[in-house]
Every structure is written in structure tokens, then in C-alpha cells.
Amino acid sequence: MAGIDYSALVERKPDGTSHLDLAIEGITCAACIGDIEHGLAGIPGLGRARLNYTNRRLAVDWTADALEPAAVVARLEELGYKAHPFEPSREEQVEAEEMRFLIRCLAVAGFAAMNIMLLSVSVWSGNVTDISDETRDLFHWVSALIALPAAAFAGQPFFRNASRAIRNRSMTMDVPITLGVSLALGMSVYETAHHAHHAYFDSAVMLLFFLLLGRVLDQVMRRKTRAVAGNLLALRADTAAVLDADGGVRELPVKAVKPGDLVLVRPGDRLAVDGEVVAGVSEVDASLVTGETMRETADVGSLVYAGTVNVTGALTVRVTAAAEGTLLQEINRLVETASSARSRYLRLADRAARIYSPIVHLTALLTAIGWAMAGAGLHDALITAIAVLIITCPCALALAVPATQVVASGHLFKAGVLLQAGDAIERMAECDTIVFDKTGTLTTPEPRIANAAAIPADLLALAGRLAVSSRHPLASTIRGEARGRRPLDAVVEEAGHGVRALVDGTEARLGSAAFCGAEAEAEAALREHPDATVMACAWGGRKAVILLHQVLRPDALEVVRGLAARGYRLAILSGDRERPVAAAAAALGIDAWRAGLKPADKIAALEAMAAEGRRVLMVGDGLNDAPALAAAHASLSPVTAAHLAQASADGLFLGDRLAPVAGAVSIARRAVAIMRQNLWFAVLYNLVAVPLAIAGFVTPLIAAAAMSGSSIIVTINALRARPGRTAGAPSAAPGLIPARRGATVAA
Amino acid sequence: MNVIVYLLPIALALGLTALGAFLWSLKSGQYDDLDGAGARILDDDDIRKD
Numbered sequence: 001m002a003g004i005d006y007s008a009l010v011e012r013k014p015d016g017t018s019h020l021d022l023a024i025e026g027i028t029c030a031a032c033i034g035d036i037e038h039g040l041a042g043i044p045g046l047g048r049a050r051l052n053y054t055n056r057r058l059a060v061d062w063t064a065d066a067l068e069p070a071a072v073v074a075r076l077e078e079l080g081y082k083a084h085p086f087e088p089s090r091e092e093q094v095e096a097e098e099m100r101f102l103i104r105c106l107a108v109a110g111f112a113a114m115n116i117m118l119l120s121v122s123v124w125s126g127n128v129t130d131i132s133d134e135t136r137d138l139f140h141w142v143s144a145l146i147a148l149p150a151a152a153f154a155g156q157p158f159f160r161n162a163s164r165a166i167r168n169r170s171m172t173m174d175v176p177i178t179l180g181v182s183l184a185l186g187m188s189v190y191e192t193a194h195h196a197h198h199a200y201f202d203s204a205v206m207l208l209f210f211l212l213l214g215r216v217l218d219q220v221m222r223r224k225t226r227a228v229a230g231n232l233l234a235l236r237a238d239t240a241a242v243l244d245a246d247g248g249v250r251e252l253p254v255k256a257v258k259p260g261d262l263v264l265v266r267p268g269d270r271l272a273v274d275g276e277v278v279a280g281v282s283e284v285d286a287s288l289v290t291g292e293t294m295r296e297t298a299d300v301g302s303l304v305y306a307g308t309v310n311v312t313g314a315l316t317v318r319v320t321a322a323a324e325g326t327l328l329q330e331i332n333r334l335v336e337t338a339s340s341a342r343s344r345y346l347r348l349a350d351r352a353a354r355i356y357s358p359i360v361h362l363t364a365l366l367t368a369i370g371w372a373m374a375g376a377g378l379h380d381a382l383i384t385a386i387a388v389l390i391i392t393c394p395c396a397l398a399l400a401v402p403a404t405q406v407v408a409s410g411h412l413f414k415a416g417v418l419l420q421a422g423d424a425i426e427r428m429a430e431c432d433t434i435v436f437d438k439t440g441t442l443t444t445p446e447p448r449i450a451n452a453a454a455i456p457a458d459l460l461a462l463a464g465r466l467a468v469s470s471r472h473p474l475a476s477t478i479r480g481e482a483r484g485r486r487p488l489d490a491v492v493e494e495a496g497h498g499v500r501a502l503v504d505g506t507e508a509r510l511g512s513a514a515f516c517g518a519e520a521e522a523e524a525a526l527r528e529h530p531d532a533t534v535m536a537c538a539w540g541g542r543k544a545v546i547l548l549h550q551v552l553r554p555d556a557l558e559v560v561r562g563l564a565a566r567g568y569r570l571a572i573l574s575g576d577r578e579r580p581v582a583a584a585a586a587a588l589g590i591d592a593w594r595a596g597l598k599p600a601d602k603i604a605a606l607e608a609m610a611a612e613g614r615r616v617l618m619v620g621d622g623l624n625d626a627p628a629l630a631a632a633h634a635s636l637s638p639v640t641a642a643h644l645a646q647a648s649a650d651g652l653f654l655g656d657r658l659a660p661v662a663g664a665v666s667i668a669r670r671a672v673a674i675m676r677q678n679l680w681f682a683v684l685y686n687l688v689a690v691p692l693a694i695a696g697f698v699t700p701l702i703a704a705a706a707m708s709g710s711s712i713i714v715t716i717n718a719l720r721a722r723p724g725r726t727a728g729a730p731s732a733a734p735g736l737i738p739a740r741r742g743a744t745v746a747a
Numbered sequence: 748m749n750v751i752v753y754l755l756p757i758a759l760a761l762g763l764t765a766l767g768a769f770l771w772s773l774k775s776g777q778y779d780d781l782d783g784a785g786a787r788i789l790d791d792d793d794i795r796k797d
Binding site: 030033034051052053054055100103104107108111114115118135138142146 | 751755758759762763765766769770773774778779780781782783785786787789790
């Protein structure tokens with residue numbers, strides 16, 4: 001790790017200090033806080049290191065210019081933690097600021113509601129006993145003194161949104177809220193000035209308090225997933241070897257690489273940038289980009305994309321910014337068109353608001369007219385109409401959806417699914433068809449050894465130990481499968497060929513078939529498994545061919561059967577060739593499959609399904625899936641997906657199992673059922689409360705009781721948004737993801 | 748009922764103090780790491796040798 005130049009990510013403050021944020025991997029328990037902070041204290045020049053245990057991030061500050069950020073990373077490595085420096089994303093900072101503002105508003109509204117309630121309860125009990133008119137007026141004026149500035153401050157989030165909605169001529173829940181709160185306050189001031197018995201200061205402020213609670217819950221959910229997504233991004237942020245003008249090589253974080261730079265891509269490296277090859281010939285594995293499992297040849301003039309793996313030879317690549325007329329630009333254009341369609345999706349709460357607001361306002365108007373016609377006088381008619389507006393203010397409605405979302409996203413989190421879009425739960429619940437990509441989605445992102453049983457055990461173990469010393473991507477597979485732990489001594493890596501070392505005085509080799517002298521065996525094996533990648537291992541006179549093959553995720557069959565049993569229609573849309581796709585479809589029992597699709601074909605296929613009235617959940621990982629992920633009704637990506645695919649998906653799932661997908665749809669369905677229950681409860685509440693208000697029976701006491709009662713009921717109901725037994729086993733979350741409080745992360 | 752004249756301001760002042768304290772704690776970042784705060788109290792760094 002040392003030697004990488006992280007200076008592009010260091011934030012230099014005006015007072016001369018420097019600051020760096022790092023995402024830390026491998027934190028398992030609270031003792032790690034002390035380990036890390038005390039462990040770093042020994043680095044000279046380091047000012048402050050503070051670990052945030054909640055989101056697994058370390059903030060480091062230092063004054064001396066001499067300190068190399070790489071030293072911090074190296075020290076953490078010694079302590080047994082992997083650190084990934086990163087720059088907090090702009091959205092994350094904006095959202096943190098928004099959250100702080102909402103909590104300030106909530107605090108002010110809470111303070112005001114408590115103090116006004118103190119005065120109101122006195123007035124209510126005084127009204128039925130012996131309160132004097134002067135005392136009541138004094139209490140009402142003091143309430144006004146607290147309520148007016150508090151509402152002006154705490155109501156800002158609603159007032160702003162309402163004015164924006166009115167300017168856009170749309171209707172959101174904020175409009176009736178703003179109207180209700182301002183009318184209630186205005187009327188109460190007028191009534192107080194005329195020595196009336198009732199004032200609604202407590203209702204107005206309490207309303208704001210409950211509504212703000214809903215907003216804070218909504219924000220909590222979004223922030224939590226954002227923090228984890230940020231950590232995952234930092235983890236994946238690769239480095240690139242940039243060639244200087246004088247021919248030297250510097251390892252830079254990808255963020256610091258500029259268009260026009262020359263980047264050296266060694267065999268085994270995953271490309272971190274898009275660019276054009278200016279020197280070298282190699283084979284590249286573009287399965288993450290196109291879904292194609294067959295390798296392509298790249299030579300001078302070829303365009304290569306971030307996410308592809310350079311397999312055989314070294315390449316020099318000139319970084320391009322936005323390559324015109326390339327696959328990438330085409331995909332970007334498709335993603336944009338597709339996601340604009342999705343942004344028109346109307347959330348459940350907004351749909352409710354569209355019906356709700358006109359009915360409420362009309363009812364209030366009719367109440368005023370009715371009472372005026374019945375000869376009640378303008379003043380009384382208006383007061384009753386405002387009471388209708390206050391009692392119908394959508395307290396329960398505004399809590400119904402966010403409270404359920406928070407509970408559901410907590411359960412999704414445990415099941416290994418991170419949501420990126422707030423309305424994803426609703427859209428996911430509506431889906432009746434699930435479309436999978438094959439490569440990297442139904443199959444594991446990394447290949448597996450296909451013929452492990454046919455390889456002599458000692459040769460396989462030897463291959464595992466040899467693989468420890470190689471940086472080739474396929475070596476990591478062999479290492480993992482053959483459980484190679486201890487490296488051998490004096491291992492020599494011949495780039496593009498393989499590794500060799502002396503074992504018990506005899507040379508052992510792991511690498512290409514030619515490197516191990518096993519061409520004949522390799523050819524025979526290839527006839528049987530034409531899609532496999534062949535490697536070989538040789539020791540003395542013995543040789544073994546290792547076939548690497550993309551295999552289905554371990555629980556794919558079980559999950560696919562479970563989903564089909566629950567009535568989902570399943571399909572595979574793949575960019576890979578027909579043969580492997582047909583094999584996967586047959587193994588999983590999915591009849592509807594298509595192969596060799598281009599990104600635009602995938603969208604067309606999804607549109608055809610949408611035209612049949614089907615709502616599609618798309619699950620895919622490749623760059624070529626990104627447009628389809630954006631176009632589908634809802635979408636999920638494995639965490640190993642290409643960046644653009646991740647950005648286009650509604651959610652990410654972790655681990656190498658497919659179970660989170662099944663878990664996600666069942667949790668989403670249950671959550672939406674509860675949201676609907678809550679909304680129906682709000683309707684029921686209004687059916688009881690509104691006639692009372694129209695009849696003029698609603699006093700401030702009844703309004704307060706009704707409001708808090710309904711809010712508490714919907715919140716308690718939201719807690720039931722727990723997944724059913726059928727959700728599938730939760731996958732183990734990596735140590736990077738914060739465990740729920742009190743829980744330790746199982747390995 | 749003259750007691751109200753000084754009880755009301757006292758009640759309000761107490762409430763405002765609590766609000767001020769909360770806003771200060773929010774601003775100074777005491778809610779940024781809720782899980783860590785609970786664990787840090789167990790860290791006996793004062794008896795550490797190095």
C-alpha cells in the first residue's frame with residue numbers, strides 16, 4: 001500500500017492543518033476504537049485521529065507538512081485494519097447539513113410544544129373550574145409569545161417546500177400543513193385579543209413537532225445508506241499507475257488522474273479509467289462491462305473501459321474524459337432517458353396528498369358556508385372551518401410512510417440490501433416480474449474452479465500456495481478455493497505467464513498452460529468446457545489443468561425456485577453468448593431467456609414487458625445493464641457491480657448469495673402493506689374526527705388528544721414492518737458495515 | 748395568583764436553558780457517533796503505559 005500518493009484527497013484547511021477521511025475495514029468490536037486511536041498516536045506529527053464507530057470512518061488531522069498520508073495507511077495495515085482514504089461526497093455533506101437543520105427545528109418545536117402544553121393544560125382545567133379571565137388571557141399571550149417565533153423557525157422546512165410546490169403548480173402534503181398551521185396561529189392570536197376561551201397554539205406547534213419527526217426519520221434512513229454506500233465506494237476506489245513525462249511511474253488514486261494522462265495497466269490489473277490503448281497488446285476480460293464471458297483482444301487504438309480486467313500483456317492507456325461516440329456515451333445517454341421516466345413516479349404519500357388536500361380544503365370551505373347559511377355569524381363559521389383544517393392536518397399521514405420506511409430499511413439492511421432511493425421500497429413492492437442479468441448476477445462475479453475434484457489434492461494445495469504470491473486476478477480465485485494461506489519462499493512471477501518457485505528442490509509452476517507445458521491436456525479440457533479459462537499447475541513431472549468457470553451463486557437455484565413459487569415471473573436478459581445463457585437458464589428452470597443483447601435491446605425487452613402491464617424488478621451488475629436498471633420499475637445491483645450500474649440501481653445487495661434479492665421483495669411488500677394500512681387508518685381517523693369538527697365540537701383539548709393518539713398508533717403499526725419467515729437467511733455483512741447497536745458482526 | 752409572575756419566567760428560562768444545551772451539544776457533534784460514545788467510556792486510556 002505504501003507509496004501511493006494520496007495527497008489529492010487531503011483537505012488543507014486555512015489554518016495550516018491538513019485533514020483526511022478514511023473508511024476503515026475490519027472493525028469488529030468497540031475495542032478497535034482504542035486499538036486504532038492509540039496505535040496511531042505514535043506517528044510523529046499526527047495531531048488528532050478520531051474514529052467514528054457508527055459509520056466506520058477515521059478522521060485524521062495533522063499540522064506538519066512532513067507527514068505522508070500513506071504512513072497512516074501503512075500503520076493501520078500493521079494494526080490489522082485496511083484503510084481507504086476518500087473524499088466525502090457532496091451529497092453526503094449536504095444531507096448531513098439538512099439533518100442538523102431538521103433536528104434544530106425539531107428541538108425548537110419540542111421545547112415550544114412542551115411549554116405551551118404546560119400553559120394549555122392549566123387553561124383547560126381552569127375552564128371547567130375557576131380560572132379568572134385575566135389569568136387565561138395572560139396564559140394565552142405567553143403561549144403566543146412562545147408559539148409564533150417557534151413556528152416561524154421550526155416550520156421553515158414545510159413553508160419552503162409549500163411555496164416551491166405552489167410555484168410549480170403541484171400539490172404536496174406541505175401545502176395543507178402550511179395552510180393549517182398559519183390559519184391556526186392567526187386565528188388563535190385573534191381569539192386571544194378578543195378574550196376567547198379557546199386558542200390553538202398548542203395544536204399548531206404539536207403538529208409541527210410530529211411532522212418534523214416524520215421528516216427526521218426519513219432523513220435518518222437516507223443518511224445511513226448514504227454513509228455505507230460512501231464507504232463501499234471508498235473501498236472500491238482503485239489506484240492507477242500514471243506514467244510521468246520522464247518515464248517514472250506514480251501510483252495515484254483514480255480521482256487524481258486527469259484526461260490525457262498515460263496510465264500503465266499491468267497484466268492482472270482491473271482498469272480504473274476509460275481510455276484508448278496507445279501501446280501494447282493484450283486480452284481483456286470485459287464481462288463486467290458487456291456480460292460477455294469470452295475475452296477480447298485489445299491493441300493500439302482499441303477503446304477500453306473502467307471495470308475490464310487486463311489479462312495477458314501490459315497496456316499503456318491514454319485516459320479519455322467523455323469518449324464521444326463510444327459504448328460509454330451511448331450507455332450514459334440511455335441511462336439519462338430511462339431515469340427521467342422514473343422520476344415521474346408518484347410516491348404513495350404524494351398520491352394520497354393529491355386526493356387528500358382538495359377534499360380537506362373543500363370540506364373546510366363548505367363548513368364555513370354551511371354555518372354562515374345556518375345563521376351562525378361569520379366569526380363562528382370561520383372558527384369552525386379552521387377547526388376542521390386543524391383536525392385534518394395530516395399528522396398521521398406524514399408519519400405513516402417515513403416511520404414504516406425506517407423500520408423496513410433497517411430490516412433490509414440486516415438482510416444485506418442497501419437502498420439508494422427513498423421510494424424504492426414502494427416500487428419494489430409493486431413488481432410482479434423479476435429480470436436477471438446472468439454474468440455477475442446469477443453467477444458469482446469471480447470465476448470458480450470447475451474441476452476441483454479431478455485435480456490431485458496435493459497439486460491443488462500447492463497451486464493455492466503459489467497463487468498467494470501472484471497478483472493476477474485469477475490467482476486470487478485459486479488462492480481462495482485451494483485455501484492457500486502460507487506463501488512459498490522465493491516465488492518468481494513472470495508477468496503474463498505465471499509464477500514459479502522451488503518446492504523440495506523441484507520447480508513448481510502455476511500459470512498458463514504453455515508456461516506449465518500442459519498444452520495437450522489444456523486442449524482436451526477445452527473441448528469439454530469451451531467457456532472455461534484454462535490454467536495449469538506443474539510440479540516435477542506431474543501436471544494438472546485447472547479450469548476456471550463462472551458458476552451460479554450458491555443459493556441461486558433455491559432463491560429462483562422460491563420466487564417462482566411466490567408467483568413472480570422470472571426472465572434472464574444477458575449480453576453473453578447463447579450457449580452459457582441457455583445453460584444457466586436450464587439449470588435454474590427459467591424458460592424466458594434471451595442472449596446477446598445490447599443495452600438498447602435490454603431496454604426494448606423491458607418496455608415490451610411494461611406494455612403487457614408487467615412491473616419489472618431488474619437485477620444486474622454490468623455497465624451494459626445500467627440503462628436497463630434505470631428503465632425498470634425497480635432495480636437491484638450486487639455490490640460488485642460496475643460504478644454506473646450501481647449508480648443507476650435503486651439498491652445494492654451484499655455478499656455472494658442471491659438471498660438478499662428474495663428478502664428485499666418480501667420486506668418491501670410487507671412494508672407497503674403496512675403503509676397502506678396506516679393511510680387507511682388516517683382515513684378512518686378523519687371519518688370520525690371531521691364530522692365532530694364540522695359540528696363544532698372540537699376544542700383544543702380534543703384536537704391535541706386526536707393528533708397525538710393517531711400519530712402514536714401509526715408509529716406502533718410501522719414497527720410491524722418486519723420480514724416474514726419466508727424472507728430467506730440474511731447474508732453476513734462485511735465488517736465495514738456498521739452492526740446494529742450491541743450486536744457483533746459474525747465472521 | 749401573584750406567584751405566576753415569577754414562576755412563569757422561571758419555567759420558561761429553564762426550558763430555554765435545556766433547549767440551548769441541546770442545540771450546543773448538537774453543534775459540537777455529540778450525536779455524530781452514538782455507538783462509539785457508549786464504548787469510549789470503557790476505554791481506560793489513563794492507565795495505559797505508553
